[in-house]
Amino acid sequence: xxxxxxxxxxxxxxxxxxxxxxxxxxxxxxxxxxxxxxxxxxxxxxxxxxxxxxxxxxxxxxxxxxxxxxxxxxxxxxxxxxxxxxxxxxxxxxxxxxxxxxxxxxxxxxxxxxxxxxxxxxxxxxxxxxxxxxxxxxxxxxxxxxxxxxxxxxxxxxxxxxxxxxxxxxxxxxxxxxxxxxxxxxxxxxxxxxxxxxxxxxxxxxxxxxxxxxxxxxxxxxxxxxxxxxxxxxxxxxxxxxxxxxxxxxxxxxxxxxxxxxxxxxxxxxxxxxxxxxxxxxxxxxxxxxxxxxxxxxxxxxxxxxxxxxxxxxxxxxxxxxxxxxxxxxxxxxxxxxxxxxxxxxxxxxxxxxxxxxxxxxxxxxxxxxxxxxxxxxxxxxxxxxxxxxxxxxxxxxxxxxxxxxxxxxxxxxxxxxxxxxxxxxxxxxxxxxxxxxxxxxxxxxxxxxxxxxxxxxxxxxxxxxxxxxxxxxxxxxxxxxxxxxxxxxxxxxxxxxxxxxxxxxxxxxxxxxxxxxxxxxxxxxxxxxxxxxxxxxxxxxxxx
Amino acid sequence: xxxxxxxxxxxxxxxxxxxxxxxxxxxxxxxxxxxxxxxxxxxxxxxxxxxxxxxxxxxxxxxxxxxxxxxxxxxxxxxxxxxxxxxxxxxxxxxxxxxxxxxxxxxxxxxxxxxxxxxxxxxxxxxxxxxxxxxxxxxxxxxxxxxxxxxxxxxxxxxxxxxxxxxxxxxxxxxxxxxxxxxxxxxxxxxxxxxxxxxxxxxxxxxxxxxxxxxxxxxxxxxxxxxxxx
Numbered sequence: 001x002x003x004x005x006x007x008x009x010x011x012x013x014x015x016x017x018x019x020x021x022x023x024x025x026x027x028x029x030x031x032x033x034x035x036x037x038x039x040x041x042x043x044x045x046x047x048x049x050x051x052x053x054x055x056x057x058x059x060x061x062x063x064x065x066x067x068x069x070x071x072x073x074x075x076x077x078x079x080x081x082x083x084x085x086x087x088x089x090x091x092x093x094x095x096x097x098x099x100x101x102x103x104x105x106x107x108x109x110x111x112x113x114x115x116x117x118x119x120x121x122x123x124x125x126x127x128x129x130x131x132x133x134x135x136x137x138x139x140x141x142x143x144x145x146x147x148x149x150x151x152x153x154x155x156x157x158x159x160x161x162x163x164x165x166x167x168x169x170x171x172x173x174x175x176x177x178x179x180x181x182x183x184x185x186x187x188x189x190x191x192x193x194x195x196x197x198x199x200x201x202x203x204x205x206x207x208x209x210x211x212x213x214x215x216x217x218x219x220x221x222x223x224x225x226x227x228x229x230x231x232x233x234x235x236x237x238x239x240x241x242x243x244x245x246x247x248x249x250x251x252x253x254x255x256x257x258x259x260x261x262x263x264x265x266x267x268x269x270x271x272x273x274x275x276x277x278x279x280x281x282x283x284x285x286x287x288x289x290x291x292x293x294x295x296x297x298x299x300x301x302x303x304x305x306x307x308x309x310x311x312x313x314x315x316x317x318x319x320x321x322x323x324x325x326x327x328x329x330x331x332x333x334x335x336x337x338x339x340x341x342x343x344x345x346x347x348x349x350x351x352x353x354x355x356x357x358x359x360x361x362x363x364x365x366x367x368x369x370x371x372x373x374x375x376x377x378x379x380x381x382x383x384x385x386x387x388x389x390x391x392x393x394x395x396x397x398x399x400x401x402x403x404x405x406x407x408x409x410x411x412x413x414x415x416x417x418x419x420x421x422x423x424x425x426x427x428x429x430x431x432x433x434x435x436x437x438x439x440x441x442x443x444x445x446x447x448x449x450x451x452x453x454x455x456x457x458x459x460x461x462x463x464x465x466x467x468x469x470x471x472x473x474x475x476x477x478x479x480x481x482x483x484x485x486x487x488x489x490x491x492x493x494x495x496x497x498x499x500x501x502x503x504x505x506x507x508x509x510x511x512x513x514x515x516x517x518x519x520x521x522x523x524x525x526x527x528x529x530x531x532x533x534x535x536x537x538x539x540x541x542x543x544x545x
Numbered sequence: 546x547x548x549x550x551x552x553x554x555x556x557x558x559x560x561x562x563x564x565x566x567x568x569x570x571x572x573x574x575x576x577x578x579x580x581x582x583x584x585x586x587x588x589x590x591x592x593x594x595x596x597x598x599x600x601x602x603x604x605x606x607x608x609x610x611x612x613x614x615x616x617x618x619x620x621x622x623x624x625x626x627x628x629x630x631x632x633x634x635x636x637x638x639x640x641x642x643x644x645x646x647x648x649x650x651x652x653x654x655x656x657x658x659x660x661x662x663x664x665x666x667x668x669x670x671x672x673x674x675x676x677x678x679x680x681x682x683x684x685x686x687x688x689x690x691x692x693x694x695x696x697x698x699x700x701x702x703x704x705x706x707x708x709x710x711x712x713x714x715x716x717x718x719x720x721x722x723x724x725x726x727x728x729x730x731x732x733x734x735x736x737x738x739x740x741x742x743x744x745x746x747x748x749x750x751x752x753x754x755x756x757x758x759x760x761x762x763x764x765x766x767x768x769x770x771x772x773x774x775x
Contacts, residue, residue, distance in 0.1 A: 105623035120571045124640035128633045236623040
């Protein structure tokens with residue numbers, strides 16, 4: 001090492017955003033950056049102002065204090081900026097903080113800054129970290145770009161090339177490589193990388209990666225053992241806690257899941273997705289107070305951010321109804337409509353959920369009038385109504401005598417989830433309670449038969465070599481069953497098969513991609529989504545994966 | 546989400562007080578460094594300013610160590626061992642003590658390969674290194690050496706040596722982990738060494754754990770602290 005302490009990098013070509021609530025600290029950072037030649041420095045005193053700036057222009061570096069006074073903190077700002085995609089792939093995000101936090105180190109990829117600077121901040125610290133991270137981004141930005149563009153094969157090739165040529169960042173590259181493999185459904189490759197890494201160092205992310213693969217293969221017991229070891233080692237591995245809670249839930253250990261989520265929230269309390277998870281688990285256990293508190297807090301934290309989610313409000317309404325607190329449930333519905341005033345479908349749901357509420361209060365006439373008013377829109381939108389809302393509404397509708405709308409809602413549920421293990425039973429039980437057991441059984445049987453027929457029609461046409469007809473059939477069926485993951489993937493498969501035969505088509509590719517992404521959201525554990533994406537990428541390229 | 550209702554125990558106050566004290570000390574350290582860098586004072590005033598800086602940094606380090614030890618003990622320290630550029634650590638640690646060394650007329654030497662990559666938690670190892678450098682500066686006559694070396698597998702050896710009188714026997718005798726008995730006569734609480742041992746032990750590879758070793762002699766003839774991380 002030479003004797004020069006903290007050699008200054010040349011920062012004159014870069015655009016900086018400094019997010020810092022203290023004026024004194026803003027001045028210190030400005031001076032440090034300016035001494036290295038930086039001239040393009042924009043300041044923001046809070047998260048909201050920072051987002052405005054990030055939407056206006058691209059920054060090469062964001063220097064962000066973790067604590068931003070009132071309002072959202074630096075961690076929440078980072079997550080929102082990533083979700084909103086206002087950061088280009090090469091942007092370096094440095095979090096400035098008095099201490100290291102669990103989120104910075106062991107959160108999800110979206111939640112981790114590129115690096116963190118622990119105060120007291122010195123020039124040496126700032127310059128070395130900046131130089132290292134900018135160098136790393138030069139290597140990683142094209143990979144990130146390929147991943148954003150939905151080109152996992154290209155990303156894989158770039159990573160492999162980087163692994164061969166670069167001697168630094170090999171761990172980071174391997175982590176990425178395994179991640180891309182996992183997202184492409186190539187579990188064997190991902191597993192091999194994780195195991196190779198673990199043979200050298202006991203890194204938590206590789207253990208977590210293996211646990212995810214176990215989960216995808218339904219091996220929950222192995223995943224649980226692995227994750228319990230991780231979380232016992234440190235309470236700071238937040239992502240491992242979240243994953244363990246899901247696994248415990250699947251294994252039926254709701255009390256265990258709730259406890260793990262509680263522990264993770266003790267370490268990192270401002271996480272809407274974790275609060276929602278706790279709310280759902282507590283609700284399933286009948287712990288209504290915990291459920292309501294967690295959901296309410298989740299709603300507050302997420303309001304006005306991309307993490308805002310109507311499902312959270314609806315779960316809270318169900319919790320409040322289960323506790324007999326109809327006034328609170330009504331207030332939550334008003335809140336739901338207010339917070340989503342630009343979304344007609346959510347507003348419809350908020351109004352429709354008043355039907356079961358009014359029925360509970362004995363206001364049958366009000367409920368009846370409301371059902372009368374909303375029925376046509378509910379029937380028309382049955383296929384895209386959230387499943388649990390359809391269940392919430394079907395019982396009251398049957399009670400009110402509107403069997404037509406109830407049947408439309410329940411048929412749509414079966415169509416969207418024709419392989420679901422529990423929905424048919426729930427529908428039949430619902431009809432039985434209304435004294436319509438026979439009708440319930442008939443409805444389920446009919447809807448399931450139709451769904452399978454629709455599915456088969458596309459497959460048969462494909463096997464008969466009638467690809468164009470097959471595509472037209474699945475496309476038409478999707479209008480009726482837009483949330484059927486298998487149908488979505490079948491449709492994407494047919495579009496891809498068409499392109500493999502006749503060459504790349506931009507519109508078909510876009511349609512296939514939309515279907516795959518939707519299916520992935522509905523059934524994250526299905527490997528076919530990733531496999532189809534990789535297959536699609538080969539079309540129109542001259543390389544072979 | 547509080548653990549159980551509004552239970553606010555003494556720990557909560559201690560933790561927030563430590564944070565607050567760290568902030569104040571940070572400001573003090575910056576002022577003192579500025580004063581020394583400006584170099585306007587007469588020699589006796591300079592010496593006292595340097596002493597004040599040393600004490601402020603020492604307290605700051607102790608607070609950092611207490612905080613980290615508490616989190617490690619409670620299993621929520623965000624331990625983040627990963628591949629790191631060893632020379633960056635050496636550079637930052639030296640930059641941290643550089644003002645103090647100059648004011649005391651002690652030469653800082655560094656021996657670290659530019660491309661060496663080590664596997665460790667940056668903040669913890671930085672804490673141990675800076676504290677060892679401060680200690681060496683306190684006792685050195687004219688020289689302090691920081692030697693940092695990493696093997697291809699990421700294992701690390703960091704050595705801090707000085708040309709002072711060396712460590713007293715009672716420190717050399719205690720090579721086992723665990724806190725030292727508090728010695729009120731010397732004002733040595735044993736915190737620094739305990740912290741170093743805990744940090745070393747947190748680092749591991751397979752069945753091997755990191756170690757701390759104190760000895761006298763070495764290349765400069767004074768005290769020598771060696772931190773080895775597998």
